[in-house]
Amino acid sequence: MFDVSNREFWTVVHGLVLGTIFLLMFGGGIAGLWSLRPGFLTAPAIRERMTRLTIGLWVMAATAWATVITGTWIVYPWYREALAVRGDDDFAGCAGATLPNETCSPRDFLKSEVSGDTGMWHDFGMEWKEHIAWAAPFLATAVAFIVAYYGPRLITRPWLRAAVIVMLVGAFAAAAIGGVFGAFLNKIAPIA
């Protein structure tokens, strides 16, 4: 059967399912905003496209919130458990480990450096990812609202449309940093 632990399930939901939906929706959103310009579309096409674009951007915003909330409140506590501490030695439980285990959490494992020069994956990768990813829902929600608020009026506001695209790209960049480091971290120190 398809045996999967609770931790594996939520790690997949957070990183693969929600993260992938967000990154895919970005492609549709940027294409929709880019072509929302004078001389490109007929009136029926604008109505159809605006509905699709607006729904897509709200889904993207909701997915961004779901991704950071599951990541921070469900997956992250498993990553950062202090399991290895024994007396004065913070990482005694990681001795001889080649992967995180029940006495050595992923953070313990990376910081202990028992399996190579792994400290920077936590000190730089995880520390950056866990903070910057939260910019994505702020930006994506604002973008979804602005597009829903103005609708086809954005066609005659090229500067404003460009500003919205900058915000959407910012949301993507924040999510991409989280996604790339998340993928590497889950490869080097998977949540067991």
Place this chain on the structure above:
Amino acid sequence: MTMRDRRTTDPVVDDQGVEALGLAPRPDGPCAAAMLAAGVGIAVLGLATVLSEASEPIHDALEALEFGLGVGPLAGKTLVATIAFFVTWLIFGVTWRTKELDIRRWFWISLVLGIVGAALMFPPLFQAFASE
């Protein structure tokens, strides 16, 4: 004014043609409020990240907001930033509901807030403030 597209009988909408869609103009106030809220949310998260590193009492206060779930100070940082995001949006969204504002100005202000906030979340920068 409309142009004819060769592949369809429907006229392609140009600058003036958008007006033919019958859309009344909308004030820029609510849009400026959304932009500003995003900038403030990111800036507050960046500031909380630095303060958590620099001050033990602030670190402990932010950690206390984890509700026993083991999230650590990240719980407080993200909760405070999320509250700042929604409260900013609510206050300015209501205040600027019908206002015509210089949207470019508010975009640049929000962009600067966002860039500063994002910079403060860069580990080599906020770790330089570590208290020890």
